[in-house]
Amino acid sequence: MFDTFLFDLDGTLLPLDMDEFIGHYLKEVGAYFQDMIDPDLLLSHVWAGTQAMLNNQGDKTNEKAFMDVFGNCIKGDLALFQKRFDSFYDDGFLKIRDCTETSPLIKKAVRVLKEKGYTLAVATNPMFPKKAVLHRIEWADLNPDDFDYITSYEQNHYCKPRLEFYREVLEGLGKLPHQCMMVGNDVEEDMVASRLGIKTYLITDHLINSRNNPIICDYQGTYEDFYSFVCKLPEAGRKPD
Numbered sequence: 001m002f003d004t005f006l007f008d009l010d011g012t013l014l015p016l017d018m019d020e021f022i023g024h025y026l027k028e029v030g031a032y033f034q035d036m037i038d039p040d041l042l043l044s045h046v047w048a049g050t051q052a053m054l055n056n057q058g059d060k061t062n063e064k065a066f067m068d069v070f071g072n073c074i075k076g077d078l079a080l081f082q083k084r085f086d087s088f089y090d091d092g093f094l095k096i097r098d099c100t101e102t103s104p105l106i107k108k109a110v111r112v113l114k115e116k117g118y119t120l121a122v123a124t125n126p127m128f129p130k131k132a133v134l135h136r137i138e139w140a141d142l143n144p145d146d147f148d149y150i151t152s153y154e155q156n157h158y159c160k161p162r163l164e165f166y167r168e169v170l171e172g173l174g175k176l177p178h179q180c181m182m183v184g185n186d187v188e189e190d191m192v193a194s195r196l197g198i199k200t201y202l203i204t205d206h207l208i209n210s211r212n213n214p215i216i217c218d219y220q221g222t223y224e225d226f227y228s229f230v231c232k233l234p235e236a237g238r239k240p241d
Contacts, residue, residue, distance in 0.1 A: 009124035026215030117236035126156035160189035
């Protein structure tokens with residue numbers, strides 16, 4: 001019996017349209033740096049750094065993978081750009097909240113799981129700094145303190161859909177695959193956790209299946225279905241009646 005839930009963030013805990021979210025993000029980050037670098041050039045460098053994170057083999061954090069490549073792309077002092085990025089996530093990034101929503105049902109589901117004693121983690125793709133992840137958890141009207149582990153680019157070394165990403169999360173939690181369930185809306189990035197023996201629940205409200213892969217999961221349903229599912233679960237550590 002599993003006693004731990006790993007939650008995707010964007011499109012799962014935090015309802016949003018990913019394309020709209022990324023579009024707003026790129027617009028805001030370009031505007032925030034326009035006095036330092038041409039926005040189009042900046043975005044090309046950001047994508048290069050993003051690709052470095054996706055290809056990270058685990059010998060460095062995702063933050064370092066990004067900054068190593070980004071620093072080689074720019075003309076100027078990387079430290080100044082790092083300082084501006086840090087400021088952006090306390091300022092310009094907050095404007096992106098307008099393209100996100102909240103789900104009372106996912107909030108209630110998290111509360112029920114906490115009351116039943118389940119361990120909870122935010123297993124978002126660690127391509128943002130922790131402060132950006134914490135902002136998005138709060139936008140979902142959730143409390144970051146409810147989660148025992150939260151992925152971020154400062155501490156993690158892999159990205160979804162690599163299985164090493166899930167192994168790192170399990171290690172951080174001190175859990176084995178059979179003790180966990182991954183809840184997410186992306187068929188490729190989230191449901192791949194099943195290959196390690198992690199149970200999976202596909203949230204269909206903001207379903208992403210960009211490659212039209214066969215849908216293979218243990219459970220699937222809407223936010224309402226998931227809430228009903230967790231309400232029927234036994235308390236953590238107890239076998240169902």
